[in-house]
Structures are given as C-alpha cells and as structure tokens.
Amino acid sequence: MIKKKINIYDVAKALDVSISTVSRALNNNPKISADTTRKVKQMAEKLGFQKNALASGLMTNKTKTIGVIVPQINREFFAQTVRSIEDTAFEMGYSVMICQSHDSYLKEQANINTLMSSRVDGIIVSLALETTDLKHFEKAIDADIPVVFFDRVGLELPNTTKIMVDNFSSAHKATSHLIQQGYKHIGYIGGPLMRQIFEERLGGYKQALIDHNMPIDDSIIEKTDLTQQDCYRAAKSILHASNPPDAILCANHLTSVNTIFYAMSINRIIPNDVAVVGFSENPIAELMIPSLTAVRQPCYEMGKLAMQKLVEEIDFDQEMNNFIHSTIVLDTKLDVRASSNGSFAANN
Amino acid sequence: MIKKKINIYDVAKALDVSISTVSRALNNNPKISADTTRKVKQMAEKLGFQKNALASGLMTNKTKTIGVIVPQINREFFAQTVRSIEDTAFEMGYSVMICQSHDSYLKEQANINTLMSSRVDGIIVSLALETTDLKHFEKAIDADIPVVFFDRVGLELPNTTKIMVDNFSSAHKATSHLIQQGYKHIGYIGGPLMRQIFEERLGGYKQALIDHNMPIDDSIIEKTDLTQQDCYRAAKSILHASNPPDAILCANHLTSVNTIFYAMSINRIIPNDVAVVGFSENPIAELMIPSLTAVRQPCYEMGKLAMQKLVEEIDFDQEMNNFIHSTIVLDTKLDVRASSNGSFAANN
DNA sequence: TTGTAAGCGTTATCAA
DNA sequence: TTGATAACGCTTACAA
Numbered sequence: 001m002i003k004k005k006i007n008i009y010d011v012a013k014a015l016d017v018s019i020s021t022v023s024r025a026l027n028n029n030p031k032i033s034a035d036t037t038r039k040v041k042q043m044a045e046k047l048g049f050q051k052n053a054l055a056s057g058l059m060t061n062k063t064k065t066i067g068v069i070v071p072q073i074n075r076e077f078f079a080q081t082v083r084s085i086e087d088t089a090f091e092m093g094y095s096v097m098i099c100q101s102h103d104s105y106l107k108e109q110a111n112i113n114t115l116m117s118s119r120v121d122g123i124i125v126s127l128a129l130e131t132t133d134l135k136h137f138e139k140a141i142d143a144d145i146p147v148v149f150f151d152r153v154g155l156e157l158p159n160t161t162k163i164m165v166d167n168f169s170s171a172h173k174a175t176s177h178l179i180q181q182g183y184k185h186i187g188y189i190g191g192p193l194m195r196q197i198f199e200e201r202l203g204g205y206k207q208a209l210i211d212h213n214m215p216i217d218d219s220i221i222e223k224t225d226l227t228q229q230d231c232y233r234a235a236k237s238i239l240h241a242s243n244p245p246d247a248i249l250c251a252n253h254l255t256s257v258n259t260i261f262y263a264m265s266i267n268r269i270i271p272n273d274v275a276v277v278g279f280s281e282n283p284i285a286e287l288m289i290p291s292l293t294a295v296r297q298p299c300y301e302m303g304k305l306a307m308q309k310l311v312e313e314i315d316f317d318q319e320m321n322n323f324i325h326s327t328i329v330l331d332t333k334l335d336v337r338a339s340s341n342g343s344f345a346a347n348n
Numbered sequence: 349m350i351k352k353k354i355n356i357y358d359v360a361k362a363l364d365v366s367i368s369t370v371s372r373a374l375n376n377n378p379k380i381s382a383d384t385t386r387k388v389k390q391m392a393e394k395l396g397f398q399k400n401a402l403a404s405g406l407m408t409n410k411t412k413t414i415g416v417i418v419p420q421i422n423r424e425f426f427a428q429t430v431r432s433i434e435d436t437a438f439e440m441g442y443s444v445m446i447c448q449s450h451d452s453y454l455k456e457q458a459n460i461n462t463l464m465s466s467r468v469d470g471i472i473v474s475l476a477l478e479t480t481d482l483k484h485f486e487k488a489i490d491a492d493i494p495v496v497f498f499d500r501v502g503l504e505l506p507n508t509t510k511i512m513v514d515n516f517s518s519a520h521k522a523t524s525h526l527i528q529q530g531y532k533h534i535g536y537i538g539g540p541l542m543r544q545i546f547e548e549r550l551g552g553y554k555q556a557l558i559d560h561n562m563p564i565d566d567s568i569i570e571k572t573d574l575t576q577q578d579c580y581r582a583a584k585s586i587l588h589a590s591n592p593p594d595a596i597l598c599a600n601h602l603t604s605v606n607t608i609f610y611a612m613s614i615n616r617i618i619p620n621d622v623a624v625v626g627f628s629e630n631p632i633a634e635l636m637i638p639s640l641t642a643v644r645q646p647c648y649e650m651g652k653l654a655m656q657k658l659v660e661e662i663d664f665d666q667e668m669n670n671f672i673h674s675t676i677v678l679d680t681k682l683d684v685r686a687s688s689n690g691s692f693a694a695n696n
Numbered sequence: 697t698t699g700t701a702a703g704c705g706t707t708a709t710c711a712a
Numbered sequence: 713t714t715g716a717t718a719a720c721g722c723t724t725a726c727a728a
Contacts, residue, residue, distance in 0.1 A: 005491055005492075005705095007704095007705055007706085008705070008706070009705080017714080017715085018714065018715045018716075019705090019706085019707095019715090019716095020707085020708090020714070020715060020716080020717095021713085021714060021715075023705095023706065023707060023708095024707090024713095024714085027707085031713060031714085032713070032714080033713065033714095036713080036714085048487065048490070048491075050461070050464050050465055050491070051465055051705090051706080052406070052465070052467065052704090052705050052706065053402075053465040053466050053467065053706095054401075054402045054403075054405045054406045054411070054466075054467055054704085054705080054706085055402075055406050055704070055705035055706035055707085055720085056705080056706050056707075057402045057706090057720095058400070058402045058403050058406060058704090058705080058706070058707090058720045058721065058722090059705085059706050059707040059708075059719075059720055060706085060707065060708095060720090061720080063402070065466070072427075073421045073422060073427065073446075074421060074422050074423075074424060074426075074427030074428075075422070076422060078422075079420075079421065079422030080422075083448070083450075086448065090458075095462045095466075097445050097446075098421075098445075098446040098447075099446075100431075100434065102431075110438075113398070114443045116398050117398055117399055117400070117401040118401050118402075118413075118443075119400065119401065119402055139396065142396070143353055143396075143398070144353075228631045232635075257632060257635060257636075258635060261635050261636055261637050264637050265637060283576045284605060284632070287580075287605060287606060287609050288605075288609055288636065289609050289612050289613060353721095355720095355721055355722080356721070356722070357721080365698075365699085366698065366699045366700075367699090367721090367722080367723095368698075368699060368700080368701095368723080368724080369697085369698060369699075371721095371722065371723060371724090372697095372698085372723090372724095375723085379697060379698085380697070380698080381697060381698090384697080384698085399721090399722080400720090400721055400722065401722095402720085402721080402722090403704085403720070403721035403722040403723090404721080404722055404723075405704095405722090406703095406704045406705065406706085406720090406721085406722070406723095407703080407704050407721085407722050407723045407724080408704090408722085408723065408724095409704080
C-alpha cells in the first residue's frame with residue numbers, strides 16, 4: 001500500500017487558498033499576512049507536509065546543501081574538521097553531504113559526480129593521496145559550484161579558496177624541539193610526497209637540521225602511504241637502521257603510534273633511547289603511556305573557516321566573475337608530552 | 349558570469365534528435381538503437397552534460413540515494429560499518445548521504461528531516477544515545493521510506509529490519525574468558541542502559557558470574573556516557589574502589605583504553621594486577637602495549653547486510669504491504685591478547 | 697525506433 | 713495581500 005506524500009496542493013485545498021499562498025507562507029514571505037502564515041504552517045504540520053527539496057531545488061537552483069569530500073573520516077583530524085563544518089553549516093541553514101574518497105582518485109571523481117548531480121551549492125574538499133590532476137574540480141567550478149580546499153589543497157588550481165596550516169614551520173618547530181631536548185640523530189617518517197603537505201613537512205624537518213648544523217641522513221628518512229601496514233613497516237625499518245635515530249618525527253598519528261609501540265616491543269625506552277613527536281589530534285595521544293608529544297592542528301577553526309568562505313562565495317553576486325579568493329594559513333601548536341621529554345610526569 | 353548548465357535540450361539540439369531520445373539513450377533504454385545511444389552518450393560527454401538528479405528524482409520518485417545516520421563516524425565500529433555500506437551501495441548503484449547524530453535526539457530528528465526532504469529511497473540507522481521515542485522513524489516509514497536499524501536498534505518499532513550482534517553472549521563469553529584465566533573479582537564498565545545493547549552486555553556479564561557461582565558486586569560496576577571524560581572518570585573510579593577488581597570488562601573501546609592506561613599510570617601491572625577485556629575493532633588494540641583483548645564485531649557483514657536488506661525492501665513490489673521484516677543476530681569473536689593473558693607474547 | 701506532450705512539486709511572474 | 717499560470721529539467725505514456 002503506497003502512502004501518498006502530502007504536497008502544497010493538499011495543504012492549499014485543506015485551507016481553501018492557492019498554492020502560491022501556501023508556498024509563500026512556508027517560506028516566510030513578508031507579503032503574506034501573519035495570520036495566513038500561521039494557519040498555513042499549522043495545517044502543514046498537521047498534515048505532515050514535508051517540502052520536496054527536489055522540486056524546490058529544481059526551481060531555485062539552490063539546494064542549501066553542500067558536499068564535503070575527505071579521504072577517510074575515521075581519522076581524528078578529518079572527524080574534527082567535518083564536525084566543525086557540520087556545526088557551522090547547521091547554523092547557516094545548510095545541510096552537508098559527507099563523502100569519503102578513501103584516498104582514491106577514481107572514488108574522488110565519483111564523489112564529485114554525485115555531488116554535482118545532486119546540485120550541491122558548493123564543495124569543501126581535502127584531496128585524496130592519489131589525486132594529481134584536478135580536472136574534476138575544474139568541472140565543478142565551470143558549473144559554478146564553488147570549491148574550497150582545506151589541509152590537502154590543490155595549489156595549482158586558481159579561483160578557489162584554500163585553507164591550510166603552516167606545515168613547514170610545524171615540522172620545523174617539532175624538529176627544533178627535539179634538538180633542544182638534546183637529541184643528535186633525528187629521523188623522520190612522512191607521507192607520500194605527491195601531497196604538498198608531506199613535502200612541506202619534510203622540508204621543515206630538513207631545514208631545522210640545517211639551521212642547527214646537523215647532517216641530513218637519508219637512511220633514517222622513511223615514507224609511508226598512511227596505511228596501518230605501511231606505518232608499521234616504516235617504524236620497524238627506521239628502528240632497525242644500521243645507525244638508528246635517537247629521535248623520530250612522525251608526520252601523522254598512525255605512524256607515531258606504531259613507532260612508539262614498536263620501539264617498546266624491542267625494549268627501547270621512550271624517550272631515553274628514542275624520542276617520538278607526531279602530528280595528532282587524537283585523544284589517545286594524551287592518554288597513552290608514554291603520552292605523545294604532537295603537533296596539534298586547529299581543526300575547529302579550519303572547518304569553520306572553510307564553511308564560512310564557501311558560503312561567502314555561494315552568496316556572492318555572480319554577475320561579474322571577480323570574487324576574491326584567498327589562501328589562509330593557520331598556526332599550529334606543539335603539545336609537549338612524555339614521548340619527547342624525560343622530565344614530563346606521566347601521570348597528570 | 350554565470351555559466352549555463354547543459355541539459356538534455358542542449359544535447360538533443362546538438363544532435364537534432366528529440367529530448368526523449370536523449371533521455372532514453374542516457375538511461376540505456378533498449379528501444380533506442382545502439383548507434384543512437386552511442387552518439388548521444390558521446391555528445392553528452394563532449395558537452396559536459398551532468399544529469400540533474402533533482403529533476404530526475406522528481407519524476408521517478410526515486411533518487412538512488414540512501415541516508416545513513418550514525419552517532420559518530422570517528423569510531424572504528426561505525427567507520428567500518430559505514431565503509432561497508434558505502435561499498436555495497438556503490439556496487440548496487442546507490443549513493444550514500446552520511447549523517448552524524450552526535451548522540452543527540454534533536455540532531456537525529458534533524459537528520460531524518462533532511463533525508464526525507466532530500467527524498468532518499470531508504471535509511472540505515474544506529475540510534476543516538478539520547479533517543480528514546482522513535483516517532484521520527486515512524487514518520488519516515490509512513491512516507492514509505494524503509495528504515496533498517498543496525499547495532500543500536502529500535503526494538504519497539506515493527507516493520508523494520510534490524511541487524512545486530514549477540515551482545516549478551518559476547519559479554520558472557522568475554523567474562524567467562526576472564527574467569528577461566530583465573531580472575532576472581534571481575535568489574536564492568538558499560539554504557540547507558542537506555543540503549544539496549546549496553547543492557548544486554550551488562551546482562552551477559554552478570555549471567556556469566558552467576559553461571560560460575562561468583563557474586564555480583566555493584567561497587568565495581570560503572571556506567572559511562574561514552575565520552576572521553578566520563579570514560580576516564582569511570583576507569584579511575586573503578587580502580588580506586590574500596591575492593592578493586594582484578595579484571596575489568598569494558599563495553600566500548602574508549603573505556604578499555606582509558607582503563608588500561610590509567611591502571612598503568614598508578615603502577616598496576618597488566619594483566620597481573622588487573623586484566624582488561626574490551627569491545628573494539630580499532631587497530632590500536634593489537635598495537636598498543638599491552639595489546640588489548642577484545643570482542644570484535646563483524647562490521648563488514650553488518651554493513652553489507654544492512655544495505656542489502658534495505659535495497660530488498662526498496663525494490664519490493666509495494667502493492668500489498670506485506671514485506672517480511674527480519675531481525676538478524678550475528679556472532680562476534682573474542683581476540684585474546686596480552687591485557688588478559690600473561691602468557692601472551694607482547695611482540696608478534 | 698523515435699517524437700510529442702503531459703506531468704512531477706515547487707517557486708516566480710504577472711495580474712488582480 | 714492573494715491567485716492563476718508558466719517555468720525548472722527530467723521521464724514516460726501514447727502516437728507515429
């Protein structure tokens with residue numbers, strides 16, 4: 001038995017008014033009397049009317065929905081930025097369609113197609129690892145769907161807002177911290193260089209060594225594809241190097257966790273035998289023993305800014321194509337904990 | 349400068365055919381000659397045509413999109429089930445709108461409204477902690493949008509498919525394991541009882557004690573609201589009980605992590621002084637030191653089944669209202685590791 | 697095998 | 713302040 005959905009005709013009929021009146025009242029059009037508006041809303045509620053967003057979007061060319069594409073949402077960094085985007089969107093009257101690219105170029109393309117088909121008003125994205133060309137985003141921009149990048153940004157693409165942290169100086173700061181703690185032979189485990197952010201983090205690490213007149217030793221520099229298996233492999237490999245490091249900077253959370261626990265499993269004392277600094281927003285960083293010194297990124301601010309900038313662009317009067325795009329770089333904070341600081345009290 | 353989006357009229361004009369031909373060709377209607385179909389698709393591609401899903405959905409009353417509502421996707425259990433739903437949906441030609449309720453009743457209601465407005469073809473949901481009444485789901489079902497529950501199911505709601513694990517016997521199995529390991533005074537940290545699954549886990553724990561003629565000691569039974577702060581509080585509280593437990597069953601991942609690391613911070617040796625068993629799919633369970641014994645749920649199967657059952661119901665010929673709903677209960681597995689087993693080799 | 701035209705549920709444009 | 717009616721871009725009888 002198929003139940004008929006209530007539409008504005010049903011509401012109009014019940015009140016003996018026209019559908020235009022109903023439509024206007026539901027959209028709070030000021031030309032409709034307060035009295036009529038109240039009556040219409042009451043009746044709509046009573047009949048269980050639910051506006052058909054498809055029909056509405058078809059007419060207005062606005063869906064009040066934005067799309068978000070992230071590599072994997074089960075990483076604290078993305079979970080927290082997406083949370084912030086959601087909250088900001090809600091405040092601004094937008095719904096959010098979350099998509100995961102799972103770091104695949106093809107999936108990312110498919111996501112864009114879905115979002116464009118759904119006629120979202122804008123897209124916020126952090127690039128998949130595999131992604132090198134940005135044609136799919138150009139397609140969206142050509143269709144007048146604004147795109148805002150965050151974290152893993154597409155620097156080559158003009159006409160987009162980009163929001164990121166200062167990865168170079170974050171890695172520089174973290175490395176300098178290790179040097180100040182007295183470590184002499186500092187290794188690095190990073191991500192794939194095809195993503196700008198990992199290139200920058202590697203650069204910051206190397207520059208800090210150079211700034212302190214320390215040699216760069218490629219035999220204690222590892223790269224991972226960010227999967228659990230590969231992070232484990234890299235941790236093992238670096239700790240079994242012929243001349244192993246006395247400190248390691250890890251460019252993501254999973255790597256630092258693998259490094260610490262693998263080191264412990266081969267009886268290295270942390271931070272005495274080897275120190276570890278990571279990039280992490282995960283609550284376990286503070287909880288685990290030893291607790292993890294980590295660069296913390298401003299997730300909340302990134303998400304909020306991304307959404308605000310996107311809506312600015314959506315609302316922009318598009319008669320002339322001169323919206324001013326910006327690239328915003330935010331600072332990070334280094335949370336010093338036990339994994340890089342012997343004097344740190346494990347119990348807080 | 350507003351760029352006009354390409355529609356089927358543009359494609360039709362470019363080929364000097366009618367819009368119906370274009371529409372049919374794009375939908376692989378067999379009545380259109382292979383030759384025409386090819387030409388249309390080529391031209392559509394060339395012009396950058398992207399089907400307007402709003403218009404299409406408006407006509408067909410099908411959006412080929414389903415909605416998923418989970419409490420928080422940055423928990424491995426939900427991340428993995430959603431991943432499985434996504435993959436299965438993709439295979440079946442569906443898109444997925446992911447929503448997070450953040451365990452709030454109001455947010456869950458808002459999610460339902462958004463999904464209904466977007467005219468999704470069906471909804472898969474795991475309930476928010478706060479949710480007690482299920483009126484919003486009834487509304488969806490009344491509008492002929494099938495609902496499939498998983499994990500945190502709405503048992504009171506008829507006419508829905510429900511997929512869950514056997515929480516009672518999982519907790520029973522985990523507790524029995526601790527008893528067999530020789531622990532005599534086993535505590536429990538669970539979640540809010542308003543959610544059936546935590547009620548069942550508590551029940552399984554208690555029954556195992558009863559089955560082994562062990563007393564139930566309420567002073568070492570804690571409940572949490574699943575937030576980090578509260579999990580920490582509960583861990584601390586149970587370990588400082590006047591007669592503290594020599595083993596603890598934790599009903600979720602965060603609790604077990606907090607318990608283990610808090611115990612270590614007050615110099616308890618695990619598993620000698622106190623053993624811990626959790627519920628967890630998180631890769632860190634295997635990685636951390638000590639590694640965590642945990643009940644592992646069949647995330648992949650749950651997600652896949654949920655999607656399959658949902659599509660079955662969507663595709664069901666709805667002339668008579670007699671779709672047969674089922675409640676499916678899946679088994680879990682206990683991964684025994686170091687946190688409950690002294691003889692377990694820490695290095696694997 | 698293809699074309700014509702009606703209709704999906706809104707919003708927008710006129711007129712009243 | 714309201715009503716009639718034409719769009720929006722697609723799918724689908726019904727005709728040809």
